[in-house]
Amino acid sequence: MALVVQKFGGTSVADADRIKNVARRVVERHAEGNQVVVVVSAMGHTTDELLDLASEVATTPHPRELDMLLTAGERISMALCAMAIEERGVPAMSLTGSQAGILTTAQHGQAEIVDIRGDRVRKGLEEGKVVIVAGFQGVDPTSRDVTTLGRGGSDATAVALAAVLGADECEIFTDVDGVYTADPRVVPNARKLPEVSFEEMLELSGAGAGVLMARSVEFGRRYRIPIHVRSSFHDGPGTWVKEDTMEEAIIRGIAHDTDETKVTVHGVPDKPGVAAGLFEPLADAGVNVDMIVQNVSREGVTDISFTVPKASADAARDISARVAEDVGAGGVDIDPDIAKVSLVGAGMKSESGIAAKMFRILSDHGINIEMISTSPIRISCVVRGTDTLEAVRTLHDGFGLGSTGGDDD
Numbered sequence: 001m002a003l004v005v006q007k008f009g010g011t012s013v014a015d016a017d018r019i020k021n022v023a024r025r026v027v028e029r030h031a032e033g034n035q036v037v038v039v040v041s042a043m044g045h046t047t048d049e050l051l052d053l054a055s056e057v058a059t060t061p062h063p064r065e066l067d068m069l070l071t072a073g074e075r076i077s078m079a080l081c082a083m084a085i086e087e088r089g090v091p092a093m094s095l096t097g098s099q100a101g102i103l104t105t106a107q108h109g110q111a112e113i114v115d116i117r118g119d120r121v122r123k124g125l126e127e128g129k130v131v132i133v134a135g136f137q138g139v140d141p142t143s144r145d146v147t148t149l150g151r152g153g154s155d156a157t158a159v160a161l162a163a164v165l166g167a168d169e170c171e172i173f174t175d176v177d178g179v180y181t182a183d184p185r186v187v188p189n190a191r192k193l194p195e196v197s198f199e200e201m202l203e204l205s206g207a208g209a210g211v212l213m214a215r216s217v218e219f220g221r222r223y224r225i226p227i228h229v230r231s232s233f234h235d236g237p238g239t240w241v242k243e244d245t246m247e248e249a250i251i252r253g254i255a256h257d258t259d260e261t262k263v264t265v266h267g268v269p270d271k272p273g274v275a276a277g278l279f280e281p282l283a284d285a286g287v288n289v290d291m292i293v294q295n296v297s298r299e300g301v302t303d304i305s306f307t308v309p310k311a312s313a314d315a316a317r318d319i320s321a322r323v324a325e326d327v328g329a330g331g332v333d334i335d336p337d338i339a340k341v342s343l344v345g346a347g348m349k350s351e352s353g354i355a356a357k358m359f360r361i362l363s364d365h366g367i368n369i370e371m372i373s374t375s376p377i378r379i380s381c382v383v384r385g386t387d388t389l390e391a392v393r394t395l396h397d398g399f400g401l402g403s404t405g406g407d408d409d
């Protein structure tokens with residue numbers, strides 16, 4: 001008897017019919033003699049709708065109350081799933097993150113899972129039940145307040161639960177057939193990948209490929225849980241995210257991210273300690289700085305540009321303005337109309353000329369590069385937001401990543 005964790009995203013539980021479809025799939029796995037734990041997201045766009053509601057009643061909703069509100073989304077889908085499974089004659093029990101013993105840090109909206117007790121999950125399984133756990137949420141054991149794990153957090157719930165329960169399989173059911181060479185909504189001829197390494201998937205997710213939350217990939221890598229990303233609407237294999245892949249591709253895929261803002265501090269005195277004086281208070285405020293570029297110094301002053309998530313842009317602007325004033329810098333500019341486009345592939349480690357080819361393709365299409373950053377297996381360029389689609393599509397073509405119309409599996 002195997003233990004299977006199956007996670008269903010928002011589109012997969014968007015209405016009553018889709019919840020019945022989820023119940024059908026779950027009951028099938030259960031009927032094969034498996035123990036099944038199901039993790040669900042909130043129905044459809046519920047999380048976005050709840051966020052909109054909160055912003056209608058408060059300019060800066062209290063983070064504790066916002067988490068109280070958002071966790072309600074997953075509570076609705078978990079109970080409906082349990083009912084639909086029971087309707088098919090299989091005993092089922094839903095649990096909130098807190099009831100499932102998912103313990104997190106205290107940081108509302110971005111809490112991290114630190115431990116999973118899971119006693120009630122195990123007990124439910126021993127009693128022959130399908131156990132449905134609300135994704136994206138946990139509880140801070142110190143305050144006993146509920147917390148959320150950040151957008152896309154149900155993926156992290158699923159893989160962390162699979163690790164703690166020692167599951168044989170972790171399946172992430174979503175609205176695409178697997179992980180593609182680029183977002184298939186943006187690149188129509190993107191190709192489904194049979195497999196991706198944890199290392200590559202971490203870079204793709206971190207660079208904006210929203211199909212899997214980066215933290216879920218980290219759990220998969222740390223606890224060696226292969227993750228099967230597949231369609232909740234069709235059968236057939238999806239993409240295996242795992243330790244090693246058969247083939248080491250030079251470029252595995254392209255990711256893009258339009259969720260960052262560029263901050264530039266002008267005329268910063270070029271002397272030791274100034275960068276630390278800027279980035280320390282940003283770190284203290286929990287602002288997650290991504291790319292950083294410092295320009296060549298002229299006459300003892302320089303410009304420092306960096307990118308932050310759009311959600312942290314106001315905090316980054318206020319802190320930068322304060323530091324600029326303290327050190328006698330020229331001023332601060334905020335530019336939200338940017339996008340980051342990234343090439344990812346483990347084979348890049350041993351291949352030269354990839355960056356040059358990327359820059360040439362972009363320049364041939366008149367796309368200006370504003371910032372560049374690299375890791376051993378990733379090259380990212382910041383471009384104008386209006387150039388995003390063209391940049392992704394021309395790079396995808398230029399590196400020959402598209403499907404030729406044949407079956408890739």
Ligand code: ADP
Pocket residue numbers: 008009010011012041152173174175176178179180181182183184185208209210211212253
């Ligand atoms: P769920 O609600 O099931 O968690 P998400 O919307 O979070 O679904 O993730 C699935 C979406 O991720 C797809 O609809 C697709 O638009 C997007 N996506 C971005 N990059 C990729 C990629 N490389 N491969 C597949 N999907 C991707």
Ligand code: ASP
Pocket residue numbers: 009010041042047048073135136150151152153154155
């Ligand atoms: N419902 C949450 C979100 O929309 C969590 C998730 O779907 O994974 O981000």
Ligand code: MG
Pocket residue numbers: 009152155210211212213
């Ligand atoms: Mg998701």
